[in-house]
Amino acid sequence: MSQLSPRRAVFLVARREFLGRVRTRAFVLGTLVVLVLLGAYGVFQATLITSNSTSTVAFSGQATVLADPLRQTAAAFGETVETSDVTDVAAAEQQVRDGDLDALITGAPDALRVVVKDSLGDALRNSLDAVVKQQALDAQLAEGGLDPAVVARNLADAGAEVTALEPRDDQRGQRFAVGLVVAALLYYSLLVYGTMVAQGVVEEKSSRVVEVLLATLRPWQLLLGKVLGLGAVGLLQFVVLAGVGLVVAAVSGVLDGVSVAGTSLVTGVVWYLLGFFLYATVFAAAGALVSRQEELQAVVMPINTVIVVAFVAGVGLLGQDPDGTTVAVMSVLPPFAPLLMPSRMAMGVAPLWQVGLAVVLALAAIALITWIGGRVYGNAVLRAGARVKLRDALRA
Amino acid sequence: MAQGVLEIDRVSKCYGDVVALQDMTFDVRAGELFGFVGSNGAGKTTTMRIALGVLAADSGEVRWDGAPITFETRQRIGYMPEERGLYPKMKVLEQLVYLAELHGLSTGDAHRSAETWIARLGLRDRRGDEVQKLSLGNQQRVQLAAALVHEPDVLVLDEPFSGLDPVAVDVMSQVLREKAASGVPVVFSSHQLDLVERLCDRVGIVRAGSLVACGTVDELRSGTQLVVEAPDATPGWADGVPGVRVVESGGARTVLDLDPDADDQAVLRAALATGPVREFSRRRSSLTELFRNVVSEERSA
Structure with a gap:
């Protein structure tokens, strides 16, 4: 009979944890539900942010000649205008009243009449004004013997050259959505799988399995196996969710910057691992303090609070001011970094040195926390009965 | 070894x-x-x-x-x-x-x-x-x-x-x-x-x-007990016999613990001195009784 090697011990524990979770119906159904929720959330955010308004405008009579110029001018402003020609003005007015048309334009180009339901939108008004003014200008130029086309060409060449010091990213809305989804996924994974670690520890404690296990395993082997096994389950779910989300987004065209999302998926995995190993040992140590599932809520509450605060406050700050000092500082600190840094990276607002600093701090924190957490776990996991005081578990 | x-x-x-x-x-x-x-x-x-x-x-x-x-x-x-x-x-x-x-x-x-x-x-x-x-x-x-x-x-x-x-x-x-x-x-x-x-x-x-x-189990149970039924005996009839301790006495029956070197015939003579003896038997104490003794010693300690 061979001696159990530490590596095989950790492997056996991790395999049990992994298979025990992945094969449950709860895991499969849970993944599907989250997938649906995340998909809905992503689409909602994306439509909210990239709300390029489309106006529908009908033209009648002489005004129809303005349809093409209006479309082009509006496009130059970043607006989309759909135009149509109508002959029945009364019916078109009714459509305006019903909201099917944004505006009905009639009359001669130099005496336009615009029918709208309540008011003319700024974007449409600006485009229309520009078109009308251009028409008037062209007429004047023609009267003065100049070719409007030549003037237009000369005009087009004139213009101030703009040098942007911080060029605005035209994918900003999408980047923000991707960042949010990554943060939400990490938030979900850390809470769910962290809690699972704590529950697993309490299950072993309350059923006294831990006494049997620790007769043949060392506490660190059991702890490491558990964290690796459940971490792998969380990783699998994270990759499935993010991967499927990415494919759906690419196919449906919600995201045209698939590379942005793809990069975010990779950084998300890295930060999931950092975050999970940071929090899992803390969850395990908290679970080791109590002997019954009913007492668990009280000891994991502080940890959950940190994660919830990091997510809620972080996302709020990211939305308002992603470059701000507060969110920059928070995203570097280990307890918050796994939730905020990947979002900031997705949004492209995190300088490389901040990312590096956050990773280094997170690794240092993992080393420290694993040492403390492992100590608390090892000291408390065999003490059945009353809740173990943290101070006793640290000292013993 | x-x-x-x-x-x-x-x-x-x-x-x-x-x-x-x-x-x-x-x-x-x-x-x-x-x-x-x-x-x-x-x-x-x-x-x-x-x-x-x-x-x-x-x-x-x-x-x-x-x-x-x-x-x-x-x-x-x-x-x-x-x-x-x-x-x-x-x-x-x-x-x-x-x-x-x-x-x-x-x-x-x-x-x-x-x-x-x-x-x-x-x-x-x-x-x-x-x-x-x-x-x-x-x-x-x-x-x-x-x-x-x-x-x-x-x-x-x-x-x-x-x-x-x-x-x-x-x-x-x-x-x-x-x-x-x-x-x-x-x-x-x-x-x-x-x-x-x-x-x-x-x-x-x-x-x-x-x-x-x-x-x-035999070693632990080695304590020998005597059960004596003497209807006319008065409480304390066996007190004079060396190596004997009364465990329980109720009515005519008395149960006695016997030290290994005590003489059971001396007990029989003391019993006969009180009058007729209906029963006189040796038995081994059970583990349960031994356990009880141990626990009662704990209480008195």
Whole structure:
């Protein structure tokens, strides 16, 4: 009979944890539900942010000649205008009243009449004004013997050259959505799988399995196996969710910057691992303090609070001011970094040195926390009965 | 020298100010069934957990084969904790295979051994069920299988008989006897003293963290009692006889403890002096009475 090697011990524990979770119906159904929720959330955010308004405008009579110029001018402003020609003005007015048309334009180009339901939108008004003014200008130029086309060409060449010091990213809305989804996924994974670690520890404690296990395993082997096994389950779910989300987004065209999302998926995995190993040992140590599932809520509450605060406050700050000092500082600190840094990276607002600093701090924190957490776990996991005081578990 | 012997040598353990064990000392020899009895909280479970290395002793030593138990030799012990020690949501077979693997068996050997014990303990119909769906008696059988599945060199069982029906008690007794017969030292704790008396080669009685009596069942029961029925006797009739102590006297019957060197004929003469004697018999004290004496000494102490 061979001696159990530490590596095989950790492997056996991790395999049990992994298979025990992945094969449950709860895991499969849970993944599907989250997938649906995340998909809905992503689409909602994306439509909210990239709300390029489309106006529908009908033209009648002489005004129809303005349809093409209006479309082009509006496009130059970043607006989309759909135009149509109508002959029945009364019916078109009714459509305006019903909201099917944004505006009905009639009359001669130099005496336009615009029918709208309540008011003319700024974007449409600006485009229309520009078109009308251009028409008037062209007429004047023609009267003065100049070719409007030549003037237009000369005009087009004139213009101030703009040098942007911080060029605005035209994918900003999408980047923000991707960042949010990554943060939400990490938030979900850390809470769910962290809690699972704590529950697993309490299950072993309350059923006294831990006494049997620790007769043949060392506490660190059991702890490491558990964290690796459940971490792998969380990783699998994270990759499935993010991967499927990415494919759906690419196919449906919600995201045209698939590379942005793809990069975010990779950084998300890295930060999931950092975050999970940071929090899992803390969850395990908290679970080791109590002997019954009913007492668990009280000891994991502080940890959950940190994660919830990091997510809620972080996302709020990211939305308002992603470059701000507060969110920059928070995203570097280990307890918050796994939730905020990947979002900031997705949004492209995190300088490389901040990312590096956050990773280094997170690794240092993992080393420290694993040492403390492992100590608390090892000291408390065999003490059945009353809740173990943290101070006793640290000292013993 | 101590080939195949599990030795508990002057083991002490305190929880804060509470002394749980004080110089606990006994040994379990190869091929021996050792019964460990004592009232609740006397230190039985603590002793077993220290032997398993699940708990650290403040002082003292646990030895196996003459050498202090290490993490490696510990894997050769089969342990059954009091009240469960299984994953409630894991299936019986998977659970046993897992525990066997954790004790160093290859996956194939683990499967074979698990199936063997499942069949042996009559759990074949339940092998695919979650442990929590089993009756308590069946859970106990799985628990025993879990302690045996890696073919251990030492068996340490905490209350293996509690909650078992008579059939299961027989199965469990049979298995323990076989294990002992194959040269494995077996130690188990129990409150069922008649069972201990019937099953064990030697018995240790614990009180307040120390072993107060230890020996073969016959040695422990060696105290002789006299039952005398003398209707005309007045209380205190036997006080003058040396080496005799009255255990109980009610109506005409008197039960007396007899020191080994006391003369029972002197007692008979004293009884006859009071009048007619209807009954005069010797009997051995039962383990239960011995246990009661030990516990009552504890109260008076």
